[in-house]
Amino acid sequence: MREITESKLPGIGKKYDLECSSGESLSIVVHNSGTREIHHFDPENREGPKAVTTLTDAEARKVGAILSGAYFKPRVIQDVELAVEGLLIEWIELRPESRLAGKTIGELQIRQRTGVTIVAIVRAGRPIINPRPDETLRAGDTLVVIGDEEGFARFRRFASES
DSSP, rough: OOOOEEEETTEEEEEEEEEEETTTTEEEEEEEESSEEEEEEEETBOOOSSSSEEEOOHHHHHHHHHTTTTSSSGGGGGGGGEEEEEEEEEEEETTTOTTTTTSHHHTTTTTHHHEEEEEEETTTTTEEESSTOBOOOOOOOOEEEOOOOHHHHHHHHHHHHH
16 A cells, blocks of 8 residues: 545545555545545546445444454454554453453553553454453453553563462
């Protein structure tokens, strides 16, 4: 994928254009009202969009979560860490023997003790986005955790303590 270009649309919002490796291109208009329009252009015809989809703010956020992997993570990237200027995102499966299983996020004080944050839990194929401190972690949960390398080292030590 090439660079994303950003344009201000006075009185409307902003437009983001990107050309995909397939030759197709997308223009995404983010309106000041929160609605989004996605314009899909065919590489053969750049004059008009092939399709336009309009999303509410809530719909756009759900689609964004799906695209970012919060709902489903393909097997090929299951063990991949994503590094963005020092920020790491890891998917960690909670094994039955884990000391974290059966305890709440607040009780464990994960953020305070390790510096990493649980931003989602995937449980039985369903996401719990931004889980509350009173959420009990269960064996089999997949934790979506963000932090830096040092925080993950502390988290691994903390999770393996007896």
